[in-house]
Amino acid sequence: MITFPNAKINLGLNIVEKRPDGYHNLETIFYPVPVEDALEVNILNEGNEKVRLHQAGLEIEGEAENNLVVKAYKLLDAEFNLPPVDIHLFKHIPSGAGLGGGSSDAAYMLKLLNEKFSLELTNETLEEYAARLGADCAFFIRNTPTYAEGIGNIFSPISLSLKGYQIVLVKPDIFVSTREAFAQIKPHRQEIPLKEVIKCPMEEWRELMVNDFEESVFPQFPDIKEIKEKLYKQGAIYAAMTGSGSSVFGLFKPEDTKTAEEDFGKKAFVYRGVLK
Template identity: 50%
Template sequence: MSVAVSLLCNVFYMIVFPNCKINLGLHVTNRRADGFHDLETVFYPLSVNDALEVISPGTLQFGSSGIAVPGNAHDNLCLKAFHLLQKDFPTLPRVNIHLHKHIPIGAGLGGGSADAAFMLQLLNNKSQLGLSEAQLIDYAAQLGSDCPFFIANKPCYATGRGEVLEPITLDLSGYSFLLVHPGIHVSTSWAFKQLTPQLPAYALREKIQLPVAAWKGVISNDFEEPVFQAHPVLAGIKEKMYMGGAVYATMSGSGSAVVGIFPKNKIADILWDASYRVFKIR
């Protein structure tokens, strides 16, 4: 009976919808000996989603649709997530994976990290691996600095490389969000090279507790200055959001998506370039 149950749980079809994140404040505080950087930020989940379809048993194939996914399919983080678990669970059955990409790539929204984290969770649940959230976070940290957040997938104050997570109370359901991506790709490695790490005067953990209307000029993203200098159009997008009534606006991560927080259901009707990808989250 136990063998039959084990085999049955490895036959499945499932589709999940990995969501994106935004950074509310981002400070690069130290360059580490391992070449990475320490930072502090607040991650907040938003409902702009990819669609991840997994079928078992399969032949370990990966396909995609929607936004073109750059690079070799064999290097996709979803496949890397599978191989990472398979090292410790050799009997993990092969699967077929299809990813419909909707979250803009290279935009500071963590879409690839979300896909990988959701893949870990799906395999854990459907193959009954019995991994705890803490164990999944450890696996996720091996795939990328943003990946652990998507295991928790709730507002978190993050330090270290972004993998040290502290859940915080931050409810923005009383606001609407406008997310604009102009199609500009910002190299993360280039962006880090533009910064001189330093500790902020006050920890972001304290500043995020201020009323949202008080965030402007107080909660900042270290990457904005060099990225806006290289791509002035991004500064223009942020300014348009403020002119349109945003209570707070910021670039997410190292860019290039810009997010504005508006009073509930009062997102300004702003005319954007037709090539921009615009998301309204009410």
Template identity: 50%
Template sequence: MLVFPNAKINIGLNIVEKRPDGFHNIESCFYPVGWKDALEITTITAFSVEFDGIAIPGDQSDNICVRAYKLIAEEYPLPPVKIHLLKAIPIGAGLGGGSADAAFAIKALNDLFELEISFEKQLSYARRLGSDCAFFILNQPAYCFGKGDQFERIDIGLAGKWIVLVNPGIHISTIEAYAGVVPKPSGSDLREVLRLPVSEWNGIVKNDFEATLFEKYPLLEEIKAELYKQGAAYASMSGSGSTIFGIFDQEKDLVEVFERYKVWQGALQ
């Protein structure tokens, strides 16, 4: 079975408070975008894993897709499989690529072996694998809160708008990103703010990681400024990573403008 795990962006990201378990409560809008990996799962006589594309750090046997398989196999009789992942979504980029891979692995295993795992149970598996994995089970625009694993549907009317994502290749770990953040309650309801026209979001819809990470990595702020210069209605850093995105009212080709970096651009759905 071949599936294509897609990335997401964060539209607004408020770090509200630190939790007793060491995680942070956040408020954000997660929105799926078309930058995709390719994940193939097939039956085989002996379990195996193969990765291509962008190098994935760490032990292959502990990859999040493997952990998804093992988690389901604790409750369902799964045969050995071959997991082949072609990695295209940048890592440490704030795009949720690893979380998407895990969630799509859960869904693919469920479909491939006709396990009939309920939607709620798929969410439960996903939450055990990572804070934002659950989002990719439904994979539709959502207002996310808690650790990023609780969500509700949101309609912010971006269908048909054009997005450009620029990743300069800087890997920012979650630990590094949170080290510079002082949690604080947000002064407004993000869901209400996102009802405003996109052109009014600048200065209101904020990512709390930008303040410290832009100081540490000035290139990120330069990319954001260039997106506005190119006519973006709104631009921001996504998540806690190094990808900057710009939302445009009309199609825009900025590959040559950002030729030194990885760029994905396309229409929002």
């Protein structure tokens, strides 16, 4: 059985306060993007292993047992004593890019196992399991536009469709430390709540919608800022960094056929597609 975990972008990302536990409360909007990994699970009929992981595509750092798809399997196996499985994961979504690739893989693994082994878990229950794997994992269970609060784990559905708009997504060969990005944030609330901003025409988002991480990341990595500027020069209606970086996306009108022909560097990951 095979499935295709997709990425997400953040439309706006505001760090509103620091919590007593050291984490930060935020507000953001997750929107699904059709950049996809491939995930396949089959029953393992040989050897004594409970789970076997084969990885291909973009390189994934770390040991296999620390991969979120393996953790997702072990989470459900502890409850349902699942058969041994052979997992194939092809990575197309860049890691450490603010695109939620690992979180998506984990959520889709839960959904795939639920279907394959007829566990009959509801979306609500799957979300509870997903939340145990990571703050934004639960978003990918329903995989629809979502307003997120708390540490990115409290969700509210929103009415927002960008269907037909073109997206250009650029991930430069730059690593941004999320810990360092947070360390330089000064929490505050925006004048206009994000839920209200998205009701405005997209042409107004450039002045109203903010990713707070840009203020700390751009001075350290001017090349990321330059990507955003290039996207605007190419005609993007709205462009921003997603998450804490280093990916930047630009949204273009559906009829715009000349989106972002700039050279973003030989090592940059560049995706051009249409939102659903």
